[in-house]
Amino acid sequence: QSVLTQPPSVSGAPGQRVTISCTGSSSNIGTAYDVHWYQQLPGTAPKYLISGNNNRPSGVPDRFSGSKSGTSASLAITGLQAEDEADYYCQCYDTSLSGYVFGTGTKVTVL
């Protein structure tokens, strides 16, 4: 029922770069509203990670970067570390729904 589509899983070796895509539509990612990303470590609540224009809360390393183009957005993790193994979700505001939408979620595995 999510309107933002993400790949179920991505994986990479330590030190590598991985990207997670988030595909939406003209009523959400395709608008002027920012896309936001969250990290959920196993058994914990989601944590705000970064916005589409790369605003990070203090404490989030700059290995994480976000971007947006058209109706898609991406989260990149460079220099992958074991502690990055988690589920990642994108989120945006949807003008057609007049509410918020989350992505389907992506599990990142560090090989």
Added chain:
Amino acid sequence: QITLKESGPTLVKPTQTLTLTCTFSGFSLSSSGAGVGWIRQPPGKALEWLAVIYWNDEKRYSPSLKTSLTITKDTSKNQVVLTMTNVDPVDTATYYCAHRRGESATGGSYDIWGQGTMVTVSS
């Protein structure tokens, strides 16, 4: 420092009404731009946005659950309450409340989350 904590029953019977309370600190829900939202996560599944209430008492609901949800706020108690009527086993999930960061009654992010409360719907 903003904190939020959810409270409510851990077990609810089908067709009953579920009432969840979010008690927060570190901000005022009467301050311009402030908002508190509810998001749930069924076991092993993705996050699902449910509802949000803003400083000006505007409310937004997930279209698929709009008829069963009510969100209210008590600014003096720093609490937001979510009510869900006629619950079903598919409503079994961890329910989170979160601080909505933004400047208007649209857009923004959920930058601080509560720890979540697990609710099981079963007879």
